[in-house]
Amino acid sequence: AQSVTQLDSHVSVSEGTPVLLRCNYSSSYSPSLFWYVQHPNKGLQLLLKYTSAATLVKGINGFEAEFKKSETSFHLTKPSAHMSDAAEYFCVVDTGRRALTFGSGTRLQVQP
Amino acid sequence: KAGVTQTPRYLIKTRGQQVTLSCSPISGHRSVSWYQQTPGQGLQFLFEYFSETQRNKGNFPGRFSGRQFSNSRSEMNVSTLELGDSALYLCASSIRDRGSTIPNNEQFFGPGTRLTVL
Numbered sequence: 001a002q003s004v005t006q007l008d009s010h011v012s013v014s015e016g017t018p019v020l021l022r023c024n025y026s027s028s029y030s031p032s033l034f035w036y037v038q039h040p041n042k043g044l045q046l047l048l049k050y051t052s053a054a055t056l057v058k059g060i061n062g063f064e065a066e067f068k069k070s071e072t073s074f075h076l077t078k079p080s081a082h083m084s085d086a087a088e089y090f091c092v093v094d095t096g097r098r099a100l101t102f103g104s105g106t107r108l109q110v111q112p
Numbered sequence: 113k114a115g116v117t118q119t120p121r122y123l124i125k126t127r128g129q130q131v132t133l134s135c136s137p138i139s140g141h142r143s144v145s146w147y148q149q150t151p152g153q154g155l156q157f158l159f160e161y162f163s164e165t166q167r168n169k170g171n172f173p174g175r176f177s178g179r180q181f182s183n184s185r186s187e188m189n190v191s192t193l194e195l196g197d198s199a200l201y202l203c204a205s206s207i208r209d210r211g212s213t214i215p216n217n218e219q220f221f222g223p224g225t226r227l228t229v230l
Binding site: 032034036042043044045046049090094095099100101102103104105 | 116145147154155156157160168170202204217218219220221222223224
């Protein structure tokens with residue numbers, strides 16, 4: 001069975017400092033992995049996706065993630081946090097036939 | 113292009129009642145998936161519909177059902193509501209087209225319907 005584990009439930013950074021949100025996956029074959037963001041009272045927005053074309057994936061709003069098979073990780077990073085990045089972030093794996101399995105989420109706080 | 117729309121946005125029901133939620137996918141998208149989001153269980157897959165047929169189902173009781181119409185719009189129904197059914201219900205659409213350059217598993221989410229069961 002495929003699953004994802006988000007290692008931090010809360011991350012707090014200062015504006016202008018780097019962001020690192022950690023995700024490990026478990027899969028018996030090469031997975032399709034995603035990062036989604038959810039702002040308060042809003043739906044989920046796709047940040048980026050990994051579908052085996054390239055291990056370093058660039059997404060929207062300056063976010064990127066690197067797929068590391070040896071570490072079974074897909075961590076999300078951003079060089080410089082902005083106040084508008086404060087939200088909940090979900091690491092997601094496609095378990096097949098459009099059934100997405102979500103991690104438990106990481107709430108990102110950005111301090112001024 | 114309009115995004116995924118869900119109606120209503122908010123609902124309040126009492127235990128034992130039933131409820132129907134509606135989802136209109138992005139134009140041209142033929143697959144609709146439903147998810148439940150609660151503070152305790154997080155985001156969980158309910159089911160997926162394509163070509164008016166349920167193609168995949170998550171681990172939910174039979175009180176949760178759905179259907180899809182010929183225009184790809186979908187509805188989900190919850191019968192005999194329980195307090196634990198209070199949640200944000202999210203609908204997502206995907207293109208599900210072998211000829212598309214967009215991956216078939218890339219899903220676009222609507223804003224959700226917040227259901228409160230009293």
